[in-house]
Amino acid sequence: MTISPNDFFIFISLALMTLSALWAVMATDILKSALGLALTSVFLSIVIFLLGSPLAAVFELSVCAGLITVVFISAISMIKPEGHTRGEDLGLRRKRRLKKYLPLPLLLVIAGILLWVNRTGLPVSPPPPDGSPLTMLEVMWDERRIDLAGQAIMILVGVFGIVVLFKEYMNRKGSAD
């Protein structure tokens, strides 16, 4: 079994992705948690890029690592959560969280390694009927126009939710100031 340089970088990125995801879950500070999530997305983008889908990598990087992190950080700055360090040992809590959350990524890593070892048995997506692969533009605009519209509606619902669920808080905060 030989590992190509590409595979090697994918493994490194996957390991870093798993670690930053664990950090996101274990962090006691919500801001650090959001940054951990952003970092996870960055490593995922690298994996997607190395797997040969640069456009998907750019989407992942710009939307998940970029836009969503901005939304998270804005929301965190709005609510200013209190720290949880009072009266409890931080190290102890981290250990407890590690015990609680480590099994899932470990299982996923093991499953991933097993799949990679047996990858010759995995089905490969059949080529398009006419033989010529579609460009991203054709896929997004001709084949998946309704999905784009659906995602626009989804964003509208999300924005509506943020306005509805945070507006009263902001109003209260405004009147208190």
Add this chain to the structure above:
Amino acid sequence: MITLFIAVPLVVVLILNLLPRKLANALSFWCGMALTVISGVYVLTTSQSSWLFGFDPVKRILNWEIVPSDLSAVMFVSIALVVFSAFWVGQYLFSDKNRQFIFNNLLLLCMVGMNGVVFSRDLFTLYVFLEIVAASSFILIALEKTKAGIEGAFKYVLLSAIATVLILSSIALLFMTCGSLDYHTVRACLTSGQLDAGASRFALFAVCLFVAGLFIKGGIVPFHGWLPDAYSSAPTAASVLLGGIVTKAAGVFTLVQLAQNVFGFDKPSPVLLGFGMLSIAVGAFAALGQKDFKRMLAYSSISQIGYIIIGLGSANVFGVVGAIFHIFNHSVFKTLLFVNAAAVEKQSGTVDMDRLGGLSNKMPVTGFTSVLAFLSTAGVPPLSGFWSKLLIILGVWQSGSPTVAIIAILLSLMTLAYFLSMQRRVFFGKLAAGLEEIREADFRALVPAVVLAVITLVIGLIFPWLLGTFLVPLESLL
């Protein structure tokens, strides 16, 4: 069709949010009324060929091919009916005009999502619309921003995220296996027998992931953890929508649609029969022990969804037609029960059944419609619920599972038991202390209650006609 069911509600939401708030507040309810009534009447009065060839500019713009079916028609009518009722109940329950406006907007957005789910003929499109339904439901549950509401919404978000992971993974695996996500192509790929052993195992794994995701969305035991909290902690107007249609459109209908049109479940499925039975039993026993009216209805929903699942699991004409018919009937009588719960909550200030009692003298219409709804849920003839349960039981029996059929009948008696207990504790007996001044709910709660009660009764009475003209064509699904 797509213009009316997807684009118009969306444009209405956008326009309402651009108008001065006072005018928008006044218009939002009537726009919702008009849309639901027109949608329902359109589906009932037009032939399905006009769905394809009627005036539909948005369909062309979106390049979206729709496939008319009786199953879609059943769902469109159910969605219109439940959203119609939720609009009335929202108007009745929310005294704050601003809250009413937000609620009406969310109802329209959720309706767009559910209609999209019904229109979908592609697994990824289906996923996108399922997420629209889920996102608008989270907001509806947390709308009052109470601790219980936020906790209920959080549980829903959490389990819905797990369902999303399962469904998306399944979509990726099916795409790897079949090279397309179109229902027709995936079905041909899965049922043609041309996949080699490895790819077949892979495809089976993908189907299992998808079904597990839909079990979570549908609140089927043991994936039901979110449902009682979400239903009972949401504002009751939102519970009408959630209990009436959301879990059915997002979970059960999608499962029926995919089982029949994509996964090709053409043999009785012990897995579906097993999970269905578990849902019926757990839901019924849990409902018996509840003292919160809405929580009891939530567990009752889990139990009733179990009947739909065993009907689907029987994989024969009676079972599947009964399951589809029960989706519609359950939408109607569960919505009616939640409307009545809203009326009781608003008039008495509580849904704790230990603090209620003797309300039928003070609230005769609510009490009477509640009796009709629970008798229909329990499957008492000649109400609509009896016929759908009968078809399901016949289907299960015919599929070679008489034990399951007998247990399902016995558990239907449990349904009667917990509803009789509810009726006695809330509506019959001596009037509870402190409720002497209580009055009947106003017309905003009575209009949907009476409409739904009439449908429950009429559907039951005209069943023989319905069987020949509407239900038998559903046979073509198999």
